[in-house]
Amino acid sequence: MRAGIIVFPGINRERDMALALALASGRKPRMLWHTETDLSGLDLVVIPGGFSYGDYLRAGAMAAHSPIMGAVRAHAARGGYVLGACNGFQILTEAGLLPGALLRNVSLRFLAMDCHLRVERAGTVFTGHFQKGEVFRAVLAHGEGNYYADETTLDRLEGEGLVAFRYAAPDGRLTPAANPNGSARAIAGIFSPNLRVLGLMPHAENLVDPLAGGDDAKKLFEGLAAAFAA
Amino acid sequence: MKAIVTVMPKPGVLDPQGKAIARALGHLGFGGVGEVRAGKVIELELAATDAEAARKEAAAMAEQLLANTVIESFSVTISQ
Numbered sequence: 001m002r003a004g005i006i007v008f009p010g011i012n013r014e015r016d017m018a019l020a021l022a023l024a025s026g027r028k029p030r031m032l033w034h035t036e037t038d039l040s041g042l043d044l045v046v047i048p049g050g051f052s053y054g055d056y057l058r059a060g061a062m063a064a065h066s067p068i069m070g071a072v073r074a075h076a077a078r079g080g081y082v083l084g085a086c087n088g089f090q091i092l093t094e095a096g097l098l099p100g101a102l103l104r105n106v107s108l109r110f111l112a113m114d115c116h117l118r119v120e121r122a123g124t125v126f127t128g129h130f131q132k133g134e135v136f137r138a139v140l141a142h143g144e145g146n147y148y149a150d151e152t153t154l155d156r157l158e159g160e161g162l163v164a165f166r167y168a169a170p171d172g173r174l175t176p177a178a179n180p181n182g183s184a185r186a187i188a189g190i191f192s193p194n195l196r197v198l199g200l201m202p203h204a205e206n207l208v209d210p211l212a213g214g215d216d217a218k219k220l221f222e223g224l225a226a227a228f229a230a
Numbered sequence: 231m232k233a234i235v236t237v238m239p240k241p242g243v244l245d246p247q248g249k250a251i252a253r254a255l256g257h258l259g260f261g262g263v264g265e266v267r268a269g270k271v272i273e274l275e276l277a278a279t280d281a282e283a284a285r286k287e288a289a290a291m292a293e294q295l296l297a298n299t300v301i302e303s304f305s306v307t308i309s310q
Contacts, residue, residue, distance in 0.1 A: 065294075093300070094298065
C-alpha cells in the first residue's frame with residue numbers, strides 16, 4: 001500500500017497514523033507537506049487529526065483551501081482513495097468532498113474518551129475486514145465532532161448506504177450516552193458515493209497496538225493493507 | 231470601503247453556544263431572555279471604492295470561506 005499523509009501546520013496525529021499504516025502494510029507512508037501538490041503514485045491519501053491552522057474561523061476551514069487540497073480534489077476525482085480522520089473529516093466536509101458539517105459537541109466540551117463504533121457498511125476498501133453490525137472500540141478526541149446535515153442529506157446517506165460507522169454501545173445499541181457529541185443519527189463516519197472517500201471522526205489509528213491501550217481498531221488498517229496488496 | 235460580514239448559524243441548526251449563553255444569562259438574573267443565537271462578525275477593509283462592488287466581493291468571500299453555508303447564513307453591510 002502506497003499511502004501519503006498530509007501534514008498541515010497544527011496537525012498532531014500524523015505520526016500515529018503513520019505508525020498504524022506502517023504496522024498494517026509493512027510500508028512507511030510518505031509524509032506530504034501542505035504546500036506539495038504531487039500525489040502521483042499514491043493508493044491512499046490520508047488527512048490526519050489535529051488542529052490545522054489552529055482551527056481558525058472553523059475547524060478545517062483554512063486547510064480546505066490550502067494548495068495540497070486542490071491535488072486531493074483531483075486525486076478523488078480520478079477515483080483515488082482518501083481517508084480523513086477527525087480534523088481530516090472536518091477538512092473533507094469544508095472542502096466539499098463529503099456532505100454535511102461537524103458542529104460543536106452538544107456538551108460544548110472537548111471530549112477525549114473511548115467510544116464504540118458499529119460498522120454500517122462492510123465490504124468497502126476501508127471496512128473489508130469487518131462484518132456489518134460489528135462493534136469495536138475506538139478513541140475520540142475533539143471539540144467539534146457533532147455531525148450535522150439536513151434531513152434530505154441524512155436520508156440520502158442512509159438510503160445509499162453511505163453511512164460507514166455509527167456511535168453505539170458495546171452491544172451495538174444506539175443510545176444517547178453512546179453518542180457523546182450529539183451527532184445526527186449517531187453518524188461517526190461517512191463515505192463518498194463511490195465509497196473511496198471516508199471521513200471518520202474517532203481515531204482508529206490510536207488503537208492498533210496492545211502496548212498502547214489495545215488493538216481493537218487495527219482491522220481498519222489491515223483491511224486497507226489487504227485491499228491494496230492485491 | 232469597509233465591509234462587515236455577519237455570520238450566523240442557520241435556523242434549525244443546533245447552536246449549543248447560544249444555548250449556554252442563554253442559560254448563563256438566566257443564572258445572572260436576566261429574566262425574559264428567549265432564544266439566543268451566537269454567530270460572528272468579520273470586518274474587511276476593501277480596496278473597492280464602489281459600494282455595490284464591495285458588497286459583491288464580500289459576499290463572494292463569505293460564500294467561499296467566511297461562512298460554511300451548510301450550517302451558516304451571512305449578511306453583508308457596507309460602510310465608508
